[in-house]
Amino acid sequence: MSHPDTSPREYVEAVCTGAKNAARELSALDDAQRTRALRAGAARLRDGMETILSANHEDVAAGANDGMTPAMLDRLTLSAGRIEAMAQGVEAVAALADPLAGTIASWTTSRGLEISQVRIPLGVVAVIYESRPNVTADVAALCLKAGDACILKGGKEAIRSNAAIADLLAAAFHDAGIPANALQLVRRTDRETTAELLKRDDAIDVVVPRGGPSLVRAIAEGSRIPVIKHYEGVCNVYVDAAADLHMAEEIAYNAKVQRPGVCNAMENLVVHRRIAAPFLSALAPRLRAAGVELRADEPAREILPDAVRATEADWRTEYLDLILAVKIVDSVDDAIAFVNRYGSGHSDSIVTADAAAAERFLARVDSAVVYHNASTRFTDGFEFGFGAEVGISTNRIHARGPMGLRELTTYKYVVRGEGQVR
Amino acid sequence: MSHPDTSPREYVEAVCTGAKNAARELSALDDAQRTRALRAGAARLRDGMETILSANHEDVAAGANDGMTPAMLDRLTLSAGRIEAMAQGVEAVAALADPLAGTIASWTTSRGLEISQVRIPLGVVAVIYESRPNVTADVAALCLKAGDACILKGGKEAIRSNAAIADLLAAAFHDAGIPANALQLVRRTDRETTAELLKRDDAIDVVVPRGGPSLVRAIAEGSRIPVIKHYEGVCNVYVDAAADLHMAEEIAYNAKVQRPGVCNAMENLVVHRRIAAPFLSALAPRLRAAGVELRADEPAREILPDAVRATEADWRTEYLDLILAVKIVDSVDDAIAFVNRYGSGHSDSIVTADAAAAERFLARVDSAVVYHNASTRFTDGFEFGFGAEVGISTNRIHARGPMGLRELTTYKYVVRGEGQVR
Numbered sequence: 001m002s003h004p005d006t007s008p009r010e011y012v013e014a015v016c017t018g019a020k021n022a023a024r025e026l027s028a029l030d031d032a033q034r035t036r037a038l039r040a041g042a043a044r045l046r047d048g049m050e051t052i053l054s055a056n057h058e059d060v061a062a063g064a065n066d067g068m069t070p071a072m073l074d075r076l077t078l079s080a081g082r083i084e085a086m087a088q089g090v091e092a093v094a095a096l097a098d099p100l101a102g103t104i105a106s107w108t109t110s111r112g113l114e115i116s117q118v119r120i121p122l123g124v125v126a127v128i129y130e131s132r133p134n135v136t137a138d139v140a141a142l143c144l145k146a147g148d149a150c151i152l153k154g155g156k157e158a159i160r161s162n163a164a165i166a167d168l169l170a171a172a173f174h175d176a177g178i179p180a181n182a183l184q185l186v187r188r189t190d191r192e193t194t195a196e197l198l199k200r201d202d203a204i205d206v207v208v209p210r211g212g213p214s215l216v217r218a219i220a221e222g223s224r225i226p227v228i229k230h231y232e233g234v235c236n237v238y239v240d241a242a243a244d245l246h247m248a249e250e251i252a253y254n255a256k257v258q259r260p261g262v263c264n265a266m267e268n269l270v271v272h273r274r275i276a277a278p279f280l281s282a283l284a285p286r287l288r289a290a291g292v293e294l295r296a297d298e299p300a301r302e303i304l305p306d307a308v309r310a311t312e313a314d315w316r317t318e319y320l321d322l323i324l325a326v327k328i329v330d331s332v333d334d335a336i337a338f339v340n341r342y343g344s345g346h347s348d349s350i351v352t353a354d355a356a357a358a359e360r361f362l363a364r365v366d367s368a369v370v371y372h373n374a375s376t377r378f379t380d381g382f383e384f385g386f387g388a389e390v391g392i393s394t395n396r397i398h399a400r401g402p403m404g405l406r407e408l409t410t411y412k413y414v415v416r417g418e419g420q421v422r
Numbered sequence: 423m424s425h426p427d428t429s430p431r432e433y434v435e436a437v438c439t440g441a442k443n444a445a446r447e448l449s450a451l452d453d454a455q456r457t458r459a460l461r462a463g464a465a466r467l468r469d470g471m472e473t474i475l476s477a478n479h480e481d482v483a484a485g486a487n488d489g490m491t492p493a494m495l496d497r498l499t500l501s502a503g504r505i506e507a508m509a510q511g512v513e514a515v516a517a518l519a520d521p522l523a524g525t526i527a528s529w530t531t532s533r534g535l536e537i538s539q540v541r542i543p544l545g546v547v548a549v550i551y552e553s554r555p556n557v558t559a560d561v562a563a564l565c566l567k568a569g570d571a572c573i574l575k576g577g578k579e580a581i582r583s584n585a586a587i588a589d590l591l592a593a594a595f596h597d598a599g600i601p602a603n604a605l606q607l608v609r610r611t612d613r614e615t616t617a618e619l620l621k622r623d624d625a626i627d628v629v630v631p632r633g634g635p636s637l638v639r640a641i642a643e644g645s646r647i648p649v650i651k652h653y654e655g656v657c658n659v660y661v662d663a664a665a666d667l668h669m670a671e672e673i674a675y676n677a678k679v680q681r682p683g684v685c686n687a688m689e690n691l692v693v694h695r696r697i698a699a700p701f702l703s704a705l706a707p708r709l710r711a712a713g714v715e716l717r718a719d720e721p722a723r724e725i726l727p728d729a730v731r732a733t734e735a736d737w738r739t740e741y742l743d744l745i746l747a748v749k750i751v752d753s754v755d756d757a758i759a760f761v762n763r764y765g766s767g768h769s770d771s772i773v774t775a776d777a778a779a780a781e782r783f784l785a786r787v788d789s790a791v792v793y794h795n796a797s798t799r800f801t802d803g804f805e806f807g808f809g810a811e812v813g814i815s816t817n818r819i820h821a822r823g824p825m826g827l828r829e830l831t832t833y834k835y836v837v838r839g840e841g842q843v844r
Contacts (some may be wrong), residue, residue, distance in 0.1 A: 027786070220646075259844075340446065413806075414794075422797055
């Protein structure tokens with residue numbers, strides 16, 4: 001990687017050339033080599049703990065000086081325990097099944113050509129993220145396991161920590177026979193460098209932004225490279241007339257309260273009119289005890305007179321907080337129409353004992369993950385059994401919903417003939 | 423669809439709203455309904471032959487008046503035979519297997535959730551194309567078979583023909599129970615309307631440009647919506663030292679001469695030094711007899727003294743014409759490096775009897791389709807056995823290489839539980 005003392009364009013050019021060359025070489029390695037390198041990387045993180053902690057100490061001091069909030073400082077701060085968890089995370093990725101193994105499909109054509117559709121690495125993956133330095137190790141590990149070269153651009157506030165982690169991993173990977181520049185951390189934190197990176201669709205195959213909606217939006221709008229977006233989750237739980245009300249109460253409570261600040265938490269509770277009174281009367285005191293503010297439409301406010309009146313904007317809002325919008329509907333079709341209109345296509349659940357209503361909801365709600373009788377909180381790579389998670393995609397193409405190693409790969413066709421011509 | 427007398431923005435808003443609503447309704451139909459509607463559409467094209475021919479006659483007269491070349495006029499002109507072929511094409515799509523059938527994967531998680539990954543329509547597909555009016559029927563049929571709503575924008579020169587075809591099909595589809603606006607042809611031909619369409623990532627899920635590289639580039643650069651690009655094919659054939667020279671000659675001749683104006687035709691012939699003299703001496707007279715101009719590097723010019731000297735630019739050029747660049751290399755690795763450097767990642771072939779060299783080339787050449795002992799001309803949806811072709815994608819994600827019905831679909835996760843919470 002070239003020294004940061006060049007122009008953003010020259011700097012990005014050097015990074016991109018390095019990544020492209022590394023990607024070519026990486027595609028020739030096998031899973032055993034990639035896995036060995038990951039194990040060596042985990043060991044090097046443990047050996048380099050003091051180096052990481054000292055770099056992190058500088059970041060935290062600078063952040064405190066710049067007036068970062070305690071919550072932001074907490075996300076930034078590393079400890080021996082957090083570095084050990086990072087090393088274990090790298091080992092967990094190493095232990096996953098080879099995402100490039102196996103053939104997707106194979107067949108022989110009428111002309112006798114043998115066609116195989118095989119998995120290959122995506123190529124060069126750029127990840128742009130904020131704050132937490134463990135993302136550096138997580139993403140580096142996932143990309144190497146998938147055979148991708150990665151270009152990591154973390155936040156300015158974590159640059160020393162990210163550099164310490166990336167340097168240790170890159171050295172360990174290289175010692176284990178991985179091509180130089182398979183892992184590159186962008187050392188410049190100016191906006192021009194990001195803008196230059198996002199122009200390089202000749203070198204970078206996909207960009208994954210990890211951060212708040214404003215970061216994702218800025219990258220999606222500025223990028224010529226395909227972006228795997230992780231936008232908001234306006235998730236809905238619909239409690240049908242035929243629901244087991246105890247089950248519905250547990251699911252609604254869990255989906256709202258267990259971790260309200262994440263994208264798979266419920267934002268809208270949609271309730272069938274017929275069971276609204278008993279259901280909401282039982283649930284509301286529990287939600288209020290957990291500190292949840294209720295915003296309700298007029299029919300729901302007859303049951304919940306203390307609730308704030310919900311506006312049109314509430315149905316579309318990702319609160320990421322202890323706030324819940326409550327809507328009463330007259331049928332499963334009304335619920336489906338509401339979810340498709342106001343939800344964000346992330347994760348939505350129906351609670352019902354009526355199999356026909358459930359199948360109708362599952363078929364017609366157009367979201368990445370649709371649930372019957374379960375909390376929306378299960379939309380997660382680990383809960384899905386993917387072992388590791390790149391994030392949760394809100395794209396409709398290539399990757400939808402929880403994104404594991406497989407979504408860091410693509411395919412090509414290998415065709416074997418005996419001299420066929422057209 | 424609203425009348426064209428509104429602003430581009432209002433017009434596009436009406437088209438997008440119609441398409442979104444249609445997509446929702448389409449996703450609830452089954453393959454039998456979609457197939458019946460396609461058969462009805464084919465019959466309606468036959469019944470409406472006079473209407474189409476008369477609209478086409480007006481387009482052709484206007485084109486002749488505007489100074490279109492004979493080749494362009496030929497592409498624009500319809501006949502009874504071409505309309506019959508269009509109707510048969512719609513019937514052929516109807517007869518294909520349901521692209522939404524089957525489950526991609528299903529498993530039970532450690533928490534007992536049953537997860538199914540199921541195929542669903544992509545949603546709303548916009549196709550922007552030039553000249554040939556049969557694209558209207560082809561794309562309308564493919565999108566309906568996949569359950570997608572489509573927005574078609576053809577060229578100004580074919581607007582009357584396209585409108586006649588789209589009106590007949592849309593009426594037949596609607597009579598067969600397909601939602602209104604499942605098929606919409608954009609009636610405005612101004613650039614502002616295209617620009618407005620390409621902003622509507624809230625309504626349109628994917629854009630497929632079908633046309634020359636300048637059209638594709640303009641759309642890719644102006645679009646907020648994911649674009650499935652069909653860029654150029656700089657395809658290479660490498661003749662190894664261990665090639666059967668007779669087979670290599672047939673493949674090279676076919677790949678260059680059989681249809682030079684298409685993206686899967688060979689542009690660069692890469693030859694191992696050891697067999698260059700006998701191979702090129704036998705091939706060159708046949709190529710010259712077919713009217714092929716040869717451009718060669720210095721070592722090849724010693725064998726082909728009449729050849730023009732090839733420049734760096736030649737190796738990167740998609741001639742789409744009877745021109746061939748010839749390069750001599752010293753090894754399969756040199757050939758791989760050449761192909762990865764100068765090719766466009768479309769289709770590349772190795773001719774060899776050496777299994778190890780073949781596997782090395784197939785593994786290391788980073789192209790959508792890699793061949794052993796076959797012509798690059800087989801990169802085609804029909805030759806691959808997909809039955810119909812949307813085009814040949816040069817994207818790395820979602821769709822790579824020949825694009826069939828499956829690439830007009832996406833997936834969602836359906837999760838069935840028994841009250842699970844986190």
